[in-house]
Amino acid sequence: MAKVMMKGNEAMGLAAIKGGCRAFFGYPITPQNEIPEYLARVMPEYGGVFLQAESEVAAINMIYGASGAGVRSMTSSSSPGIALKQEGITYIAGAELPCVIINVMRGGPGLGGIQPSQADYKQVTRGGGNGDYYLLAFAPENLQETVNIVKEAFDLAEIYRNPVMIAVDGLIGQMMEPVDVDMEIPKREIPEKTWATTGTLGKRERNVVNSLYLDPQALENHSLKLKAKYDLMREKEQRYELVNVDHSEIVIVAYGTMARICRSAMEILNEKGINVGLLRPISIYPFPEKAFAELPSTVKGLLTCELSTGQMIDDVKIANNGKLPIGFFGRTGGMLPEPEEIVDAVIKMIGGMKNE
Amino acid sequence: MNSEKINCAGFGGQGVMLIGQLLAYAANEEGFNTLWYPSYGPETRGGTANCSVTISKQPVNSPVISKADSIIIMNKPSLDKFEDKVRPDGKIFINSTLVNKKVNRSDVEVFYIPVNDMAAELGNPKVANLIMLGAYLESTKLFEDEVIIKLLKKSFGENKAHLIPINQQALQAGRIFIRQ
Amino acid sequence: MSNVLFKRTEALTSKEFSYCPGCTHGIIHRIVAEVLEELNILDRTIGVSPVGCAVMNYEYFNCDMQQASHGRAPAVATGIKRVLPNNIVFTYQGDGDLASIGTAEIVHAAHRSENITVIFVNNAIYGMTGGQMAPTTLVGQKTTTSPTGRDPRHSGYPIKISEMLATIPGATYIERVSVHNPQNVRKAKQAVKRAFEMQIQGKGFSMVEFVSTCPVNWGKTPQDALNWLVDNMIPYYPLGVYRQPEAGEKNE
Ligand SMILES: Cc1ncc(C[n+]2csc(CCOP(=O)(O)OP(=O)(O)O)c2C)c(N)n1
Ligand code: SF4
Numbered sequence: 057m058a059k060v061m062m063k064g065n066e067a068m069g070l071a072a073i074k075g076g077c078r079a080f081f082g083y084p085i086t087p088q089n090e091i092p093e094y095l096a097r098v099m100p101e102y103g104g105v106f107l108q109a110e111s112e113v114a115a116i117n118m119i120y121g122a123s124g125a126g127v128r129s130m131t132s133s134s135s136p137g138i139a140l141k142q143e144g145i146t147y148i149a150g151a152e153l154p155c156v157i158i159n160v161m162r163g164g165p166g167l168g169g170i171q172p173s174q175a176d177y178k179q180v181t182r183g184g185g186n187g188d189y190y191l192l193a194f195a196p197e198n199l200q201e202t203v204n205i206v207k208e209a210f211d212l213a214e215i216y217r218n219p220v221m222i223a224v225d226g227l228i229g230q231m232m233e234p235v236d237v238d239m240e241i242p243k244r245e246i247p248e249k250t251w252a253t254t255g256t257l258g259k260r261e262r263n264v265v266n267s268l269y270l271d272p273q274a275l276e277n278h279s280l281k282l283k284a285k286y287d288l289m290r291e292k293e294q295r296y297e298l299v300n301v302d303h304s305e306i307v308i309v310a311y312g313t314m315a316r317i318c319r320s321a322m323e324i325l326n327e328k329g330i331n332v333g334l335l336r337p338i339s340i341y342p343f344p345e346k347a348f349a350e351l352p353s354t355v356k357g358l359l360t361c362e363l364s365t366g367q368m369i370d371d372v373k374i375a376n377n378g379k380l381p382i383g384f385f386g387r388t389g390g391m392l393p394e395p396e397e398i399v400d401a402v403i404k405m406i407g408g409m410k411n412e
Numbered sequence: 413m414n415s416e417k418i419n420c421a422g423f424g425g426q427g428v429m430l431i432g433q434l435l436a437y438a439a440n441e442e443g444f445n446t447l448w449y450p451s452y453g454p455e456t457r458g459g460t461a462n463c464s465v466t467i468s469k470q471p472v473n474s475p476v477i478s479k480a481d482s483i484i485i486m487n488k489p490s491l492d493k494f495e496d497k498v499r500p501d502g503k504i505f506i507n508s509t510l511v512n513k514k515v516n517r518s519d520v521e522v523f524y525i526p527v528n529d530m531a532a533e534l535g536n537p538k539v540a541n542l543i544m545l546g547a548y549l550e551s552t553k554l555f556e557d558e559v560i561i562k563l564l565k566k567s568f569g570e571n572k573a574h575l576i577p578i579n580q581q582a583l584q585a586g587r588i589f590i591r592q
Numbered sequence: 593m594s595n596v597l598f599k600r601t602e603a604l605t606s607k608e609f610s611y612c613p614g615c616t617h618g619i620i621h622r623i624v625a626e627v628l629e630e631l632n633i634l635d636r637t638i639g640v641s642p643v644g645c646a647v648m649n650y651e652y653f654n655c656d657m658q659q660a661s662h663g664r665a666p667a668v669a670t671g672i673k674r675v676l677p678n679n680i681v682f683t684y685q686g687d688g689d690l691a692s693i694g695t696a697e698i699v700h701a702a703h704r705s706e707n708i709t710v711i712f713v714n715n716a717i718y719g720m721t722g723g724q725m726a727p728t729t730l731v732g733q734k735t736t737t738s739p740t741g742r743d744p745r746h747s748g749y750p751i752k753i754s755e756m757l758a759t760i761p762g763a764t765y766i767e768r769v770s771v772h773n774p775q776n777v778r779k780a781k782q783a784v785k786r787a788f789e790m791q792i793q794g795k796g797f798s799m800v801e802f803v804s805t806c807p808v809n810w811g812k813t814p815q816d817a818l819n820w821l822v823d824n825m826i827p828y829y830p831l832g833v834y835r836q837p838e839a840g841e842k843n844e
Binding site for chain 2: 226320
């Protein structure tokens with residue numbers, strides 16, 4: 057199908073419907089408002105549920121209920137609202153329910169600002185709530201990738217029985233790009249929802265949705281079962297893109313909007329005769345450690361670029377395991393760098409490495 | 413054209429977002445890659461609004477425009493904000509009805525177009541933005557009016573179909589102004 | 593109108609309001625400020641700003657201010673008042689803030705009869721975030737998340753906060769007012785004054801609810817918005833005193 061122009065937030069709303077989402081619960085917050093506003097208009101046409109909750113806490117618990125009842129459910133919010141959802145998210149992970157959560161990130165901490173940011177990286181990739189759990193988390197860079205991932209997320213959530221978070225920054229939510237919402241996504245086998253509480257109808261044993269395990273041994277067993285899922289995700293769901301790494305001494309590590317700005321910086325550098333590569337995480341949990349193993353030995357340094365004061369850099373250090381020097385460039389609070397700032401950071405890093 | 417980066421700025425309500433959106437939609441129709449990005453949030457409430465559009469044969473990378481090829485300025489605060497944001501040899505399109513200031517730079521091509529006066533002459537003050545778009549399109553030769561009109565027809569639907577002719581006239585008026 | 597009714601008050605900074613033209617948030621600020629000045633309590637007052645269009649009113653009220661997270665202003669105010677019982681503490685909250693996400697905090701502040709004053713601005717919509725449905729949105733009213741109009745079968749009936757809080761034993765003083773004309777502005781100021789007097793006298797929880805406009809998100813001119821308020825809001829949200837101490841006694 058031909059690509060149509062859509063605003064990021066609306067495209068994510070439509071992608072959710074195409075991914076089978078039939079229940080959306082949310083609460084207004086900038087810069088993601090067009091997701092609920094779009095679904096308020098469109099969800100009824102698909103016979104699904106749209107409800108504005110009284111708070112983010114309520115919305116995520118509505119997700120717990122609807123998802124526990126076996127319906128593909130989604131909520132969306134932005135940073136302070138996602139912080140409030142953490143209680144529900146850890147319960148959902150603990151009860152092994154699928155759901156999709158979109159986080160259109162803005163600057164923090166506290167009320168912060170409303171401009172684009174990647175400052176929730178740690179909250180997204182470390183679980184965020186209490187306990188031993190992780191979210192499957194993706195950070196796409198353009199609308200086509202975002203839309204495909206939102207659709208896939210509903211399958212992945214059910215395969216792993218785990219919440220999937222799509223973390224984009226406010227710019228991706230607000231911008232318009234050509235996008236084909238009907239692009240094919242991988243066909244996967246989806247397990248039956250034998251666990252859903254839909255009423256036994258006298259035909260099966262009772263189902264219970266729960267995250268309480270008072271017996272420590274039982275809770276340890278449960279946590280190990282969850283861990284096995286995260287290990288499987290790390291094996292199967294690492295996603296990344298490597299650009300031009302074969303001919304480059306410096307490889308930039310960046311995701312989302314920052315990766316796009318870095319691509320422009322790479323063009324400018326290329327004109328100056330400096331070859332720079334890009335390692336772009338698409339999944340941020342699991343972090344694409346495999347990509348680092350693929351870097352050729354000609355690479356002499358990594359430059360982590362983020363819209364934060366430096367959060368992903370910790371994962372880069374773990375994946376790099378002390379091998380290469382790691383530099384950092386970041387803008388935060390909603391500031392977006394111009395490509396030239398990254399050009400300067402790369403040139404500075406090269407200079408620094410020569411001096412050593 | 414390989415690529416064109418445009419900033420478009422003015423008061424909320426002057427239709428600057430629409431100018432940018434029409435350019436982006438037209439670019440998509442004509443097979444270019446494109447990206448439209450608005451300012452958002454309370455800053456747009458009653459105050460200034462702006463959007464940036466990138467149109468390119470190559471995939472669009474940075475959504476952030478550091479130096480625009482062209483800027484469209486609908487009010488005075490926007491000129492102060494964006495004057496330095498256009499590249500040398502770039503173009504500045506100014507709504508001279510509302511901006512009585514001249515551009516300070518000599519390394520850019522400047523067009524002073526009294527679009528509000530011209531819209532009043534056409535009998536519909538709301539089409540000032542379309543006059544500006546017409547002027548921009550004439551100068552850059554980016555798209556034909558037909559592409560824009562087709563898009564407007566789609567978005568107006570039957571209810572507002574009667575507004576098509578005035579919008580067409582507005583685009584033409586902008587073009588004629590540049591040609592003279 | 594403000595020229596006739598308001599003099600410059602010490603209780604407002606010189607910072608210009610960022611509210612849209614015709615929004616009644618501005619008048620409500622002036623009323624609160626004048627009362628703080630007239631009661632001579634400005635220098636011992638601590639205000640709590642909400643999350644909503646009034647989020648930045650810590651820049652407008654010329655006293656100590658704290659900015660709270662969305663809906664939690666009554667809890668923040670409780671914290672302040674409990675450690676500084678001799679100071680005057682007020683919150684200023686919109687209907688999304690107070691009547692949606694913050695219902696637990698407001699109900700329990702009233703229930704404990706926290707000796708604070710709440711200024712509640714009910715404009716039947718989420719202003720700051722661009723016009724979504726609020727719990728107070730009227731039946732049939734179109735918003736960006738009720739695009740075909742609020743349907744009570746889907747979203748319930750608009751919540752009447754003053755009536756609801758008036759059922760709580762700890763609520764000492766509750767009045768609903770409007771500022772659509774000079775006469776009502778005067779009445780509203782009297783209400784705010786009484787509310788703060790309750791606090792000064794240690795009588796417990798007081799709240800003044802303002803029915804207010806949001807011309808921008810209602811899609812109306814300022815004058816049409818005031819007319820709409822009179823024709824639609826006030827019939828559903830009747831003005832008046834909903835609770836007050838009997839013969840000067842604290843409510844039980
Ligand atoms: C936890 C959290 N959720 C949501 C928001 C987004 N938000 C900002 S203001 C607002 C509500 C505005 O409505 P209201 O309280 O009625 O005040 P008004 O703007 O109408 O004066 C919301 C939901 C936020 N900042 N924090
Ligand atoms: S959006 Fe509405 S409530 Fe907010 S300042 Fe504007 S008119 Fe007032």
